[in-house]
Amino acid sequence: MASAQGVNVFRYSALVAGLVYGFYHQSSITSQAKRAEIDREYHRQEQLIQQAKAEWKKKTSPPEAKTADSGIITDPEDSRFDLEAFLKFKAGETN
Template structure:
């Protein structure tokens, strides 16, 4: 037969472990959520910069009428070289 003092220690250790686990998981979840939010902000800032660059490129393309992006479907190397000669 186990003494009552040993049972108290056992159940106290069990309860302490459960409480520690809950608190620790909550702390880790808060860190993860904060990290995910920061990554989302950085991703949106990156998309914004890309959009600004694309907008500037589109504005420049509209002024000269020459497509300077070699991967664009309406890219014309001859027209680009002629625009550089001027």
């Protein structure tokens, strides 16, 4: 009789341990999924902000000062501005 009680105790202990493990495992999976969703949303918003900044910069920046004929950039604030080419262009323009 003691043997049957030991088996039942073991059985119910295993059942309770399985339920506790299942609950813990499910909660960890759920928290990982929530965290992944939060990260995806954060990166999406980050990309939207970068896109909005680029559009705002494009919208508010002055039009690029290029001459249609020569392709010389006349805006000194432009990173591709070439002073030598600009001066040669202006010297040829006055002749």
